[in-house]
Amino acid sequence: QPAPVKIGVIYPLSGNSASAGNYSKMAIEVGADVINNGNAELAKIIPLAKGGGLPGLGGAKIQLIFADNQGTPAAGQNQALRLISEEKVAALIGAYQSGITLTASAIAERHGLPFLTAESVAANLTERGFKWFFRTTPVAIDFARAYSTFLKEQKAAGQKVGAIALVHENTEYGNSVASVIADQFGKDGLPITQKIAYSANSSDVQPQVLQLKEKNPDVVIFISYTSDAILYAKTMKELNWKPSIMIADNAGFNDPAFLKAMGSTVEGLVNRSAYSGGKPGSVPAIFNELYKAKAGVELDDVSVRGLQGFLVLADAINRAGSTDPAKIQAALRATNLPAEQMAAGYDGVKFDDKGQNVLASSVVTQLQGGKYVTIFPKARATANVILPYKGW
């Protein structure tokens, strides 16, 4: 039995984003379990799912070494160094928050070790000229395009989209996504009539909702973390106001915690997701079952992206046939995974020379009967759009 291949996983396992980090951790554990112990159904689609570890390395098992970035760039970087130098991991994956990915991947770059981010979307990450950095997730512009096309389609179908409000939290995530959406919508002639920035982890969002209520836009797009997502949903119900289309940019509104808490009051909520559900027997559906058994909740955007990133990395290591970082790097460069092998709703995985996955994409989903179902693009849709937004 060859020595196991160690993969370092850096996530926020404590601090404000710990919820996301812990779900992603479980998703990746599911992925590793599939590779190490096999899953008959998946094996029909994904070669690595046959079990028995990585065939390219003589059946070496994958060993995941998790580290907590504690929500701080310093801890992220310190842990990256530890994983590299003490744990001698073959590659790193992480670190959720873009700022932390930035510092942690810098260490990997200096040590010449592949670093794959499965969920950090900040644009500058792939602009640094790094040679060891890869990103599987779609970035803001992909989301923006998806919304834009979706809304134009709804407009054509007779929905009112004359006034669009953008409500976003004021950290890196919200700001960057909001500005990209605003740009894209501008180009596409979709009018953004109201922009509300607020500080994350608010204690009260009534004033914001009252501002919305006053202007009464047709469409609202929320870019919020979980805690604020919950407050918005609650407050909108309290003040009894809803737009005819309510779009939530993922993050908080996708959090299983949000669904558990607010599910029944946001029926009809439109969301985007890397997780597209899928028909029984498809990769996402099978992984979802496995994941549900472990985590008690459905796969969602965050967890599926983490899982997908991990699968890409495992595939590359397998093809590298070695834990030599340079070989893994080369294998990653050569990655070309087809859409049907995707756990996430991407069109596949293929990196450009900056390390960005050019086949990354998002689907648009809607909350129907307490579950997110894919409604856009048509090709992937599993259900029809139901509008206007129902709410509570």
Add this chain to the structure above:
Amino acid sequence: MLIDARNVTKAFGAFRAVDDASVSVEEGDILGLIGPNGAGKSTFFNCLTGDLPVTSGSVSFAGADVTRLPPEARAKLGLARTFQVPLTFESMSVLDNATIGALLRHHTAREARAKARDVLQRVGLGHVTDAPARSLGTPGRKRLEIARALASEPKALLLDEAMAGLTPTEVRDAIELVRRIHGDGITIVIVEHIMEVIVSLAQRVVVFHQGREIARGTPREVTSDPKVIEAYLGRRKVRHA
């Protein structure tokens, strides 16, 4: 005129603790300030030193109008004081307490420390220089405050009941100490309820009552003033004299 307070009033809300008091002290004087409890003596001191801003009136010291100056500026001009409730630096040694005072006129810590030792010796704390200030009893602290003030080499020293709590013998020593301080050319204003101290030290006495001056003169004159006896000394004043 070293200290000249004119029409000083200090009000706390509607209550005037010091009410239009004018007191002046010549250089080289020892002025006694007496009066019943709550007459406003300490408050008046605080107005002189700048610990409290006056409500109205003016204070000048060594020819300069100091009415608006903060306490530290007045100290630099040479006005030193002790507090009725001792405020020693409790975490420091006796020597360091005095050194703080000495640093006002000495540049280096070394020089200041030498000066401090000297002063401690003079006030009779030479044997406890290294003890922490908090181990001193109330009278010891008051003595330390005198030392600290002297170490700042003041022109004038305001003593607020510095001898309270001393035994008769110790009071006699303390009177001697004040005489010596005075002998060094330091002007002194002294508040004390022990009449022996006032009678034997003060050249002039001002008597306060309810924030106002009710009498002034030599110690003999004021102690026989019926107003003062009525308001302050009481029937059996002899016992204290």
Add this chain to the structure above:
Amino acid sequence: MSITLVQVIVSGLLLGAVYALFSSGLTLIWGMMNVVNFAHGDFVMLGMYAAVMIWTALGGGPFAAVPVAAMLIATLGIVSYFLLVRHIMRGPMLAQILGTFGLALFLRYSAFWYFGADFKTLPDTIVGGSFVLGGVRFEGSRVLAGGMGLAITLALHLILTRTAIGSRMLAVSEDATAAQLMGIRPQRMQALAWAMAGAATGIAGALIANFFYTSPTVGETLAIIAFVTVSFGGFGSVLGALVAGLIIGVVESLSAYLIGPVYKDVVVYILFVLVLWFRPQGLMGKA
């Protein structure tokens, strides 16, 4: 004035009363023993979890949760007092920061370990919905919390300023030895103070949980608000916390509505620094 503006002010006032409620425990501990409890936010957080647990495990609403949370957090206060605070009070003021910060981390992550990182919320059906009064919408859970906030802070204020027990507690806070000379048992009073503060904080938590999310780190958000409220109003003054809480609530609400939510904290902090500039002891603090 537009009806929306009235709505904004009303929601600010209700929020402010809640701020006052969860700040009152902090100000009480300060006033009673000159201790700034950096774990205060985490006490609130545990109170919130108590309410969540009572709902999920027993299906109980606030009428069950409030007394239970009050008792639990009061007990926590007493235990913290005897195991930790009593000892750190012997040290310098910094020891309080050290000790209560450690306690904060310990509590926060014990909750994390036990409850997980998930956000929890109570169904908003617990405190029956909302009602409209003169065009202004009132939400039941907030009215309940705000009303209780007012009532409890006023009660605490009266206890401290008008009763013998309050006077004894204040005596202990100022000089424990002198209090002993009055025949008062300082530790008993201090434990009582921690119990009272704990109870108020637990109640606050249980009520907030009705309209706020609960998570292990929620205390951090709340603690800073509480610190600002308490120093704004004057350390040790429960009435001050009430007034400051109401002011902060309204100012936050108005500035979020009129200027923009991102700037509401900016406005509050600037106001706070201005207040301290003109009244260094806070609105109602003692000089």
Add this chain to the structure above:
Amino acid sequence: MSALLRIEHLEVRYGDLIGVADVSLEVPAGSVVALLGSNGSGKTTTLNAIAGIVPVSAGTVAFDGENIAGQPAYAIVRKGLALSPEGWRLFTQQSVENNLLLGATPLSDRKRIPQLLERVYAVFPRLAERRNQRAGTMSGGERQMLAVGRALMSEPKLLLLDEPSLGLAPAIVDSMYDAFAALHKDGQTILLAEQSVDLALEAADYAYVLQVGRSVLQGPATEMAHNPDVQKIYLGIE
């Protein structure tokens, strides 16, 4: 007369320093006993040790026949003892009247409180005038009055007074000592530390002299007043 308080070989240490080395004394019920001694001789330490606010390191303190050494102050105080301490230790944030009411905490008969308040106000009319003023803003002498008044509020079996005349104007000292005399006549037991020997010996039945932490002399007050040794000790001749 039986001894209400009996101290034997009391020793108190402050870390390495010795506050009181060996003090023995007796306070019979109904008597006024004076504790004399120069600055730093240990009067305050002795009184504080009796009240329990400094720990006794050796010796016994028997109050009403029970050894109270080592008991916490609050327990001792509740047995019927009150101290007006050095440095007053008022509750500066509270009103004058609240300070007095706090003094009455150990009192079991709460109905006596108004009467006791009146009694204190009669001795110190200034306190009555200022009953709502914050204690921390009182003048030095006013604080002294308040400290003594507060000790009177619990109607203790034994009243311990640490330099009650400190900082008081002569006229107030007189009226306060008149009050002590009246209390004495009513059977109040008092242990009194005073710097002012004349004053103390005039008020007391019996006196002890402390010197560097030891009780070195004792006798009836009238004798002590004429005892040359007392003068010697105050002159510091050993």
Add this chain to the structure above:
Amino acid sequence: MKRYLFPGALVVLALVYPLLVAGSPVWERLGALVLLGAIGASAWNIVGGYAGQVSVGHSVFFGFGAYSAVVVYTHLGWPPIAGAPLGMVLSVLLAAIIGVPTLRLAGHYFSMATIAVAELVRVLSSTSEFLGGAQGLGGPAMPRTVFDLSFISATPFYYIFLAVLAFLLGLTWWIERGRMGFYLRAIKDSERAARSLGVSSGRYKLYAYMLSGAFTSLAGSLYLCMFGFVDPESGFGILISVKMVVMAALGGAGVLFGPLVGALILVPLEELSNSYLGGRGAGLTFVVYGAIIVIIARFLPSGLLSLFERRPARPPAAKNQPASGHAD
């Protein structure tokens, strides 16, 4: 002789530490992290420990330092370390602006006001485009010259930090023994008495605050050089301030080596507990970390260095009548 034993041993150990752990990047880095923590806490100690003005908003200076360093890179293309002097100058100015109103405040009010100021700056920084808004700013991704201080090993950082710390402690020691040291302690004990002796307490507190701010800012600049990224939370976050306070308090505030000792305990504790427990994701890191702080505070409220002090005779009651009234 004995007095010099502890510092002497520390110096020798400090100089050879990287040799002892050579080959283990994690331990090399840990050494640098301890020193960086010690620089921050020692800087804090000047105003918080010696002058007794407990600032819980020192992150404002740390953030200024970190942002100055990254801003000179982002907007001027200079190496980040070139921003350090700028940060120090700005922090001195900032300290003057913050200090004048807040240093008048007593005790906890000062602490709370400093928190408020830091939070204010944090919120403002997240709205400033110049500072990269909430996204934050990154330093040079790839080292261009040696001045970018982009080392693979932490050892060069270790020696840079050591030199800075040595300078800072030397300066503190010099201050402690001179006029300013005496004055600061006096102000801490009784400001009123100090003023009566001619101590311009406001001025000296301000000096201490400015000096402290300058070095805290330097710590921030060094942090940026090492980690290469700052955003509002990691620059101005309250946790940064609290950690400085906690480190100093843990070792002994107002004691020269207190913050260093605090850093020696806390930083490794933080790193090791995260390394060994963090990956499980149950928050156990902080349960342990918090519990250890609680235990130290419980048994050594005056800090670890109080263990080595000769026990001073404690007064029977710590509290004297506070001199809050005016009537004296």
